[in-house]
Amino acid sequence: MYLKLKMKHFVLLAIIILFPTLFFGQIRISENIQNSQINTSEDNALYFVDFWATWCGPCIHASKYLTSLQRQYPEKFHIMSLSQENPDIVKRFMTKHVLELAVAIDYQGETFSKYNISSLPYGVLLNAKGEKLWEGHPAEFKNYHLDGYLSTNKTTMNIGDMYQLQSYKPIDVVKETGPKTDFDITEITDSYETLEIIEKPDFLQLTGSLKDIIAYINNAYRNQISISDDLNKMYRMRFKYDTKALKNMERIIFKQLKLKQKYSTVNGEVLFLNISDAQFWDINQINWGNDTPHFLIGDSDLKADNVSLNQVTFQLANLLELPIVTSDEEMANTLHDWELHYKYFDLMASNLSDTYGVKIEKKVLDYPNYIISRR
Structure with missing residues (x-):
């Protein structure tokens, strides 16, 4: 027994x-x-x-x-x-x-x-x-x-x-407060592979490397930003809405960090967007409400609510790892809703042409390079 x-x-x-x-x-x-x-x-x-x-x-x-x-x-x-x-x-x-x-x-x-x-x-x-x-x-x-x-x-x-x-011991929740000034900046130890963009009710928060933050400000591919490793630190930056700090993000960041930026021209492969005959959506096609960021990015598709073409090209450039040049910068700043494919080039080109009248092609052109250094 x-x-x-x-x-x-x-x-x-x-x-x-x-x-x-x-x-x-x-x-x-x-x-x-x-x-x-x-x-x-x-x-x-x-x-x-x-x-x-x-x-x-x-x-x-x-x-x-x-x-x-x-x-x-x-x-x-x-x-x-x-x-x-x-x-x-x-x-x-x-x-x-x-x-x-x-x-x-x-x-x-x-x-x-x-x-x-x-x-x-x-x-x-x-x-x-x-x-x-x-x-x-x-x-x-x-x-x-x-x-x-x-x-x-x-x-x-x-x-x-x-x-x-699993049992756990809860901790007290510390209520998050917004920036006390129009702009604040904090160097952080955490590493971010991509830029984290969070839109709070009263302020915009950017968290990531300085290289990625500057690329965001310039609506550029991150490799268009030339910066040394010792300057490319991780930061959390917060900008209050409807302030000069938000309108002049580049100037206030460089002033705070005692940096300067100069431009050069590089010749190489780019994605060229011809928007001369574009018929963009208005801002009533998608409505995710006020509490959500503007982008939803999947493995092959991008959707956006109430954003400019420049903001879309920033996302696309870093997803496709190529600089993007547009034919008309003024038109690229107006706000629209978007739904497009980006994984396969031919499908993306067809999508942009059929839906928005935008022609996209790969070309070898001059495009800007942003060089960051100490003052």
Whole structure:
């Protein structure tokens, strides 16, 4: 009898070691904020983790898309919106924004770290065994993807078993305050691969390398900015709206950092946009509201609400890693809505021509180079 019990314990231990997900869940969360108001099945074959944050405008637009997708597939498919923020911040956000998806907190950052989440929004699709089936920008996850995965993944797992609740010690939320002056600047130690642009109700915040910030100000490809490594530090800069600081960003930054900028001309391959016959959309085609940034950028498509062509070309230049030259700078400053493809050149050219009357071609032309140095 003793031998049988010992064997059972050994088998149970072996199962736990070999199949830990049966006991410990696949997705670790610190706090469950809200159950899904759309999903109708306790046992699901597929689980989609929507990594987001309240400050991330494109995340909100992606959440609306995922909500629509969850409504179309209320059974066997479960979406969880997961944030690393303090739960009090998320709860306050939810009092102003209606969210119907399941919402949870990964305050310890375990799930964010497990899937190496470095940009938002981001989504990961798992089956009931915890196998990663798909990952990328949530807006790129389409119905046909979901249909295909549902047809080949029949095993289900209960929601309560899929998510493992971890205890954590909450901290007090420090209310964020805006800049006390029209402009403030802080050197930071964190590293940002791309520029983080956050539009707060009262100010614009730019976080990243000085090179990327200057590229943003000049609507340029980042490699058009020549700056030494010792000057290219990481900063957080905040500009109050409707101030001279915002209108003269370049001047105030160079004055604060005691730098100067001069221009040179470089000859090389560029994307040339001929907008002489352009028929741009107005600003009523897309309306994401006042609380969201203007861009939603997926793996192959770009959408924008109420932005200029110059702002679009800044994004495209850094996505495509080529300088962009336009035929008319004045027209490039008016505001419009946008929806275009950028991954494949021929498709992008067709999209721009058919939708906006913009002709794009690769040429060898002169384009500006911005040289940054100490005064």
